[in-house]
Amino acid sequence: MMNLTTILSETLDVATKGYPLSSPALPISAIGAQRWSLLAGDLPLPQAVICDSALAHNHAWMRDFTASTGVLLAPHGKTTMAPQIFAQQLAAGAWGITVANVQQLDICVRFGVRRIIMANQLLGRAEVGAVIHLQEAHPDLEFHFLIDSQAQLTSIERVADSQSMSRKLTALVELGVAGGRTGARTFDEAVGVARVVAASKTIALSGLECYEGLQITGDSGRDEIMVAGLMQRVHDVALACDREGLFAGRSIILTAGGSAAFDIVARDLPMKLSKPVLTILRSGCYVTHDSGFYNRMLEGVKARSGTAWQSRPGLRPALEVWSRAQSCPEPGLAILTMGKRDASFDLEMPIVCKRYRPGIDTAPQPAPATWKIANMNDQHAYLRFSADDDAAPQVGDLVGCGISHPCTTFDKWRALFTVDDDYRVTGAIRTFF
Amino acid sequence: MMNLTTILSETLDVATKGYPLSSPALPISAIGAQRWSLLAGDLPLPQAVICDSALAHNHAWMRDFTASTGVLLAPHGKTTMAPQIFAQQLAAGAWGITVANVQQLDICVRFGVRRIIMANQLLGRAEVGAVIHLQEAHPDLEFHFLIDSQAQLTSIERVADSQSMSRKLTALVELGVAGGRTGARTFDEAVGVARVVAASKTIALSGLECYEGLQITGDSGRDEIMVAGLMQRVHDVALACDREGLFAGRSIILTAGGSAAFDIVARDLPMKLSKPVLTILRSGCYVTHDSGFYNRMLEGVKARSGTAWQSRPGLRPALEVWSRAQSCPEPGLAILTMGKRDASFDLEMPIVCKRYRPGIDTAPQPAPATWKIANMNDQHAYLRFSADDDAAPQVGDLVGCGISHPCTTFDKWRALFTVDDDYRVTGAIRTFF
Numbered sequence: 131m132m133n134l135t136t137i138l139s140e141t142l143d144v145a146t147k148g149y150p151l152s153s154p155a156l157p158i159s160a161i162g163a164q165r166w167s168l169l170a171g172d173l174p175l176p177q178a179v180i181c182d183s184a185l186a187h188n189h190a191w192m193r194d195f196t197a198s199t200g201v202l203l204a205p206h207g208k209t210t211m212a213p214q215i216f217a218q219q220l221a222a223g224a225w226g227i228t229v230a231n232v233q234q235l236d237i238c239v240r241f242g243v244r245r246i247i248m249a250n251q252l253l254g255r256a257e258v259g260a261v262i263h264l265q266e267a268h269p270d271l272e273f274h275f276l277i278d279s280q281a282q283l284t285s286i287e288r289v290a291d292s293q294s295m296s297r298k299l300t301a302l303v304e305l306g307v308a309g310g311r312t313g314a315r316t317f318d319e320a321v322g323v324a325r326v327v328a329a330s331k332t333i334a335l336s337g338l339e340c341y342e343g344l345q346i347t348g349d350s351g352r353d354e355i356m357v358a359g360l361m362q363r364v365h366d367v368a369l370a371c372d373r374e375g376l377f378a379g380r381s382i383i384l385t386a387g388g389s390a391a392f393d394i395v396a397r398d399l400p401m402k403l404s405k406p407v408l409t410i411l412r413s414g415c416y417v418t419h420d421s422g423f424y425n426r427m428l429e430g431v432k433a434r435s436g437t438a439w440q441s442r443p444g445l446r447p448a449l450e451v452w453s454r455a456q457s458c459p460e461p462g463l464a465i466l467t468m469g470k471r472d473a474s475f476d477l478e479m480p481i482v483c484k485r486y487r488p489g490i491d492t493a494p495q496p497a498p499a500t501w502k503i504a505n506m507n508d509q510h511a512y513l514r515f516s517a518d519d520d521a522a523p524q525v526g527d528l529v530g531c532g533i534s535h536p537c538t539t540f541d542k543w544r545a546l547f548t549v550d551d552d553y554r555v556t557g558a559i560r561t562f563f
Numbered sequence: 564m565m566n567l568t569t570i571l572s573e574t575l576d577v578a579t580k581g582y583p584l585s586s587p588a589l590p591i592s593a594i595g596a597q598r599w600s601l602l603a604g605d606l607p608l609p610q611a612v613i614c615d616s617a618l619a620h621n622h623a624w625m626r627d628f629t630a631s632t633g634v635l636l637a638p639h640g641k642t643t644m645a646p647q648i649f650a651q652q653l654a655a656g657a658w659g660i661t662v663a664n665v666q667q668l669d670i671c672v673r674f675g676v677r678r679i680i681m682a683n684q685l686l687g688r689a690e691v692g693a694v695i696h697l698q699e700a701h702p703d704l705e706f707h708f709l710i711d712s713q714a715q716l717t718s719i720e721r722v723a724d725s726q727s728m729s730r731k732l733t734a735l736v737e738l739g740v741a742g743g744r745t746g747a748r749t750f751d752e753a754v755g756v757a758r759v760v761a762a763s764k765t766i767a768l769s770g771l772e773c774y775e776g777l778q779i780t781g782d783s784g785r786d787e788i789m790v791a792g793l794m795q796r797v798h799d800v801a802l803a804c805d806r807e808g809l810f811a812g813r814s815i816i817l818t819a820g821g822s823a824a825f826d827i828v829a830r831d832l833p834m835k836l837s838k839p840v841l842t843i844l845r846s847g848c849y850v851t852h853d854s855g856f857y858n859r860m861l862e863g864v865k866a867r868s869g870t871a872w873q874s875r876p877g878l879r880p881a882l883e884v885w886s887r888a889q890s891c892p893e894p895g896l897a898i899l900t901m902g903k904r905d906a907s908f909d910l911e912m913p914i915v916c917k918r919y920r921p922g923i924d925t926a927p928q929p930a931p932a933t934w935k936i937a938n939m940n941d942q943h944a945y946l947r948f949s950a951d952d953d954a955a956p957q958v959g960d961l962v963g964c965g966i967s968h969p970c971t972t973f974d975k976w977r978a979l980f981t982v983d984d985d986y987r988v989t990g991a992i993r994t995f996f
Contacts, residue, residue, distance in 0.1 A: 255604035510683075
């Protein structure tokens with residue numbers, strides 16, 4: 131089994147994007163002691179960094195939020211795929227970790243996570259076989275996957291029939307939304323799937339799942355109605371399944387909750403059934419938060435969550451991508467050494483936050499609000515600014531960008547350095563994508 | 564120094580996305596002998612695979628194309644960042660390899676590449692220091708980077724002043740396009756930069772560079788005029804620099820050429836100067852080609868390249884991403900186990916090419932042309948099809964997609980399996996992103 135010591139003893143070198151070009155290979159445990167400075171030019175650019183103080187703040191914020199609402203948290207691990215961060219989340223009180231597929235499950239199990247939700251349909255000979263193997267090898271592993279069709283059940287049973295199993299698999303019936311992604315669309319479909327699962331000799335029904343995140347608009351009134359309606363559908367199906375005695379475990383799992391409206395889920399999903407109910411949020415992006423989409427959604431969360439949450443600081447963007455102006459070829463345009471391989475671009479372009487002029491600034495300064503990333507190629511970004519800007523970017527200037535959607539920045543880096551508030555490297559976070 | 568043996572002896576295991584979940588860790592050299600079958604379900608999905616026969620065809624195609632036009636090739640290594648593929652490209656006659664930054668340069672040098680163009684501005688204390696170090700450590704290394712401003716030159720000289728150098732750095736002046744990316748916009752600017760480089764005690768002028776790829780439209784008439792105009796500008800600057808004796812080497816490098824209109828570059832860029840001219844294309848995407856953007860652009864290349872090239876088979880898409888229908892939740896919609904982490908989505912969505920129904924099909928069948936990927940989330944794709952389709956996808960079906968823009972699929976995988984025409988794994992290609 132791997133554990134965090136395995137990661138800390140792993141050696142990084144220049145083959146890892148972002149590693150200092152002139153440094154010898156070092157174990158991750160030795161990186162913090164090097165005191166590399168982003169601002170002093172010790173690191174090649176581009177560089178994605180995680181700010182220690184913001185990360186710690188976000189862990190505490192979500193711990194307090196879930197404690198105050200009484201729900202459990204299985205943060206979506208697909209965001210970071212970083213066992214070091216999973217360990218921090220569990221230490222901050224998370225019930226378990228959520229994953230998106232069996233490879234991610236395997237990583238979690240290797241690193242000692244023992245309560246895992248796969249927020250996805252299990253399917254496939256290799257995948258089902260691996261899950262059975264993991265469950266047999268780890269009697270303390272509690273693993274729940276999603277199911278939304280009879281066809282899926284049949285397919286799993288076909289694989290399971292050829293394997294020896296000392297206990298059943300456990301699954302959550304997924305409720306979906308018309309026009310949405312996966313999940314049973316109607317009450318009848320959902321209860322129908324729950325019934326065939328409950329009758330299966332291979333799979334036990336452990337609860338219900340849905341995901342409200344894809345329908346969130348940022349319009350709080352609309353979002354409240356949509357999420358409340360979806361939670362009501364979960365309640366209706368849960369009551370029906372409970373009445374029929376379809377749930378197999380000692381408790382019943384109800385889980386929902388992305389990172390955009392988890393407050394409504396925390397308020398509306400809990401319910402009473404004939405057994406104890408575990409209400410589990412799966413928010414993943416809160417941990418680094420962002421400077422774009424989720425930062426805008428947080429305004430809604432705060433507004434809906436009462437005065438205590440409005441007055442305290444919200445989640446803080448912990449993930450930044452730094453690059454350098456490599457060319458200022460015409461008025462109003464600077465080209466940065468950062469591209470689609472380095473920073474998220476799927477929801478919107480990176481958000482310019484900071485500038486640092488080597489030899490002039492003693493600390494990063496806020497970038498003018500008019501500076502915008504207009505476009506990115508594979509390895510370049512186009513920074514547009516007002517051509518009559520007094521403080522126009524110069525060749526060699528450092529530019530710090532916040533990002534929108536942490537998942538698609540994390541997966542571009544095999545290791546991300548953590549930094550203190552002076553942008554000195556304190557360590558490295560390994561990702562497993 | 565690393566070499567291909569280092570890669571082949573590297574061990575892969577389930578921590579690498581796509582690795583068979585039930586297989587023990589194996590050195591890359593042992594993977595081919597496992598005879599894993601994608602179609603039999605030996606591999607977890609999603610899975611990005613490189614088709615051996617198409618890859619070999621593309622190597623031969625480009626070798627023949629450059630041989631017939633008399634230009635040299637330094638394929639852009641950023642596409643694959645795979646030293647195993649670099650070695651194939653060099654074995655097929657490539658003059659050198661192109662890179663996008665110093666980390667990529669370092670990877671190439673480690674793996675023995677000795678002629679490298681960095682199609683980007685060099686800048687930064689860490690980066691300049693690393694280049695000087697590499698040049699001093701490898702007397703046989705020929706390395707050219709881009710320069711497009713006096714500010715960049717000054718910045719490099721400031722770093723170089725503190726280092727001991729037994730030979731100069733060598734740079735290509737970049738010509739840019741108004742409204743484009745990097746590069747001097749005018750004749751006067753370009754010649755001005757060439758003059759200060761030629762006068763530098765740190766940097767020698769080795770040639771000129773430009774990149775026509777960002778302005779390619781696919782309209783052959785417009786593209787011909789645009790590229791021909793840009794090549795004429797290169798000629799004008801080259802003649803002026805040559806007349807002034809600014810080029811320092813025994814030969815002069817002129818380089819341009821992405822993967823969309825390299826034929827026009829090969830035709831229009833060559834010229835006579837007072838010393839031998841090395842005309843170097845930098846196309847990178849040809850090696851796996853694609854099923855989208857570059858496949859459309861190839862039609863123009865073939866049409867412009869004479870009857871011999873029209874009648875022979877063109878480049879073939881060698882890169883596919885396979886996934887599984889995990890849910891068919893409403894008429895006309897199937898959700899696939901493939902997302903933004905697995906396949907390119909920056910130019911367009913993946914292109915559905917093949918389907919395979921386990922237990923029904925003996926080989927992959929062409930997918931109906933009406934099947935389209937409408938959207939992707941981080942870990943899911945939305946396959947839309949006609950709701951009255953006789954052969955609608957079923958839960959468990961395998962779907963093979965071509966991609967558009969190989970660069971942004973390669974960077975999503977730490978290793979990609981190569982497969983034979985029956986989709987049996989023949990080996991693995993390691994990437995270094």
